[in-house]
Amino acid sequence: MKAMGALCIAAVLSFTMAGCNQAPPDTHDADMKAINDLEAQWNKDYAARDGDKIAAYYADDAVLMAPGAPAMSGKEAIHTGIQQMLSDPALTLQFQATKVEVARSGDLGYSWGKYQMTATDPATKKPVNDHGSYVTTYRKQADGTWKAVADIATSEVPPPAPAPGPAKKH
Helix, strand or coil, X not given: CHHHHHHHHHHHHHHHHHHHCCCCCCCHHHHHHHHHHHHHHHHHHHHCCXXXXXXXXXXXXXXXXXXXXXXXXXXXXXXXXXHHHHCCCCCEEEEEEEEEEECCCCCEEEEEEEEEEEEEXXXXXXXXXXXXXXXXXXXXXXXCCEEEEEEEEEECCCCCCCCCCCCCCC
């Protein structure tokens, strides 16, 4: 009888432990689609010039690094920076992922691709076109949504040539 009881306990324990070792559900494809869909909507929100919606794509502890600007760390700084960008009537921004990937763990993902931007040159007060590459790292939130935690853009446009200096006297 004791042997039968020990066998039953061992069976229950092995089934319980097997249940604990199950892999989490594979959400890889759904997560990649969610990030692609998020970026498509993000582009629409830039076109609509909606700073509140644009800032909402970032996690509270995110960092945004844009060409020609200091790094913006934290959601409040990012929101302020985006509002400043949107105050430029010439501003347009479009970006398209070349690749989206999600970690096997399902909690981190990234996208990288190309962007095109038009903004007013502060020196000349004329619109200038910029283009380059970007990388955005995402973290899945407790509610299943994705938020950007690190976003960096690198311009492919060479900087302007320095202004000529005063003529040298011989």
